[in-house]
């Protein structure tokens with residue numbers, strides 16, 4: 001029901017793109033997301049950061065800016081005393097980049113543990129022949145460089161989701177290569193299945209990417225999403 005509301009709200013807008021403001025969509029399908037708040041002034045940003053505790057990540061929220069870090073729209077590891085000035089920096093970079101962008105605010109987000117974790121990507125696009133193709137691969141910079149990804153037609157079963165992890169060349173990275181602790185594979189499998197369910201329930205989702213889904217030994221966290229809605 002919540003997912004439906006989020007998608008309907010999008011239809012009322014001028015764009016069919018959803019960005020980081022759609023984190024609730026994942027939440028509605030039980031995919032873990034870091035604590036976060038979207039704020040529209042710097043005082044509220046500071047309050048949100050205090051609420052989260054520890055350093056935070058700050059991101060531009062705009063359906064017109066889907067590649068946020070390309071324009072300086074993401075700052076990681078921001079200490080609370082830097083939050084107010086970082087808020088101004090992020091907004092002014094976005095305005096410079098695209099003066100007519102519809103800026104909804106800034107997201108203040110809890111930090112994911114990237115030291116213990118690996119950035120993966122779970123995505124979907126609709127193939128004219130096969131229908132909804134769910135994708136899994138390594139995220140971050142690796143996804144473009146290695147082109148190491150695998151696909152299944154939704155709905156994806158638990159076994160299929162598990163096979164998807166086996167199939168990528170970088171599977172050893174998730175399974176404790178170089179003395180690292182193996183990541184929570186069940187969390188990855190569940191996320192693949194939940195995305196598969198979401199895009200099966202809502203044919204109007206044409207495209208969707210969680211990039212990254214941070215996978216750590218303790219679980220997974222979706223820290224970024226973008227989607228195209230019909």
Ligand code: ADP
Pocket residue numbers: 034057059066067068069070074076109110111112113114119140211212223224
């Ligand atoms: P975009 O893909 O639009 O540039 P992201 O939200 O994916 O924006 O952020 C860019 C990068 O910043 C991520 O790939 C990740 O490396 C880092 N990052 C984003 N959010 C977090 C977070 N909550 N914790 C730790 N690192 C993060």
Ligand code: MG
Pocket residue numbers: 211212224225
């Ligand atoms: Mg991203």
